């Protein structure tokens with residue numbers, strides 16, 4: 001019988017695992033001893049990190065989307081649409097069902113279906129929903145809205161944690177500051193306020209750097225403001241602690257949750273996420289402990305930061321452990337919490353330079369003091385092109 005590896009989700013993490021395994025096991029696949037299958041509801045990949053830049057016209061849809069035919073190795077059996085959209089996962093019986101009713105069995109399972117915005121979680125949010133977090137279309141709507149800012153209080157509200165890339169609202173706020181200051185040249189007429197759901201903004205040195213920059217750029221930061229409801233008519237936000245704040249324009253990062261089919265399959269824990277051992281990433285949740293099931297990326301444990309950088313390192317560790325499992329060599333590698341946040345404090349405009357920095361850290365090793373630089377801005381901008389041909393293909 002063939003050994004079967006099944007990957008759920010062909011986003012960032014799932015694609016890296018599929019491509020690394022396809023290279024390693026090319027001979028076994030050719031001899032039909034091993035089969036790798038990947039499932040996704042869509043045949044197009046989107047680099048969501050680009051959504052933050054779309055409102056400022058820094059990338060185009062072509063830059064941040066690719067057909068999965070060009071990304072996933074042809075050695076991998078890929079199913080998209082009705083034959084790829086997972087509707088239930090039965091870990092006991094090692095069986096996954098998709099929208100068409102077709103079932104897939106496996107010996108090894110990788111669950112990498114990301115997470116999604118839960119816009120109904122905050123009463124009133126859908127009455128005044130402007131967000132760059134959910135889709136290209138929504139990011140373009142934010143572009144059209146910010147072009148019309150002429151004054152008043154612009155509120156950027158991160159409703160609650162965890163969200164994918166908690167650094168994205170921070171760099172969006174800094175880029176909006178640069179845009180109003182250096183492009184529209186009406187920054188003095190705008191009160192820019194970030195509503196943040198926690199006290200610190202990232203690890204201590206990260207918090208220190210961004211707090212100083214917010215102060216310097218006259219951006220108001222209201223911390224510990226977990227969004228409870230929105231009154232779109234009165235243009236008012238209420239926090240879980242009962243504080244009230246007014247706004248003229250609201251841009252929201254909605255709460256996020258694990259994919260519904262995984263919740264319905266009873267795989268999520270009391271916090272709503274898939275729990276796993278923090279270093280082996282093997283499933284340890286309410287459905288039992290499964291060493292043959294790996295959890296990675298945005299749907300993973302609440303305490304693991306949800307970033308593309310983290311998903312990449314997790315995918316490297318899981319790929320190596322699947323290689324170890326298939327060879328039966330008894331070796332184990334570990335995810336050591338490698339993650340990071342590419343921060344931008346200044347957006348490049350025709351007259352002013354951009355400044356950025358890719359801060360990285362891991363379990364027990366917080367980032368060292370840093371400053372954003374012009375070269376950091378260019379490296380981060382370049383990354384979006386490297387993403388497709390190097391990162392997603394698992395070449396580093």
Ligand SMILES: Cc1cc2nc3c(=O)[nH]c(=O)nc-3n(C[C@H](O)[C@H](O)[C@H](O)COP(=O)(O)OP(=O)(O)OC[C@H]3O[C@@H](n4cnc5c(N)ncnc54)[C@H](O)[C@@H]3O)c2cc1C
Pocket residue numbers: 008009010011012013014039040041042047048049050051052084085086087112113114115132133134164165168259261296297298299306307308309310311340341342
């Ligand atoms: C606005 C924004 C900005 C960001 N900026 C950065 C950044 O600058 N740096 C950084 O490191 N990270 C950033 N991130 C985070 C990064 O995009 C994610 O952490 C990363 O994509 C996670 O990878 P993943 O594989 O877990 O999920 P995804 O890449 O989201 O892939 C999940 C896949 O699962 C599929 N799927 C979902 N449900 C089903 C189903 N039922 N059946 C089949 N398939 C399904 C989806 O179609 C998708 O292809 C950003 C995210 C956002 C939203």
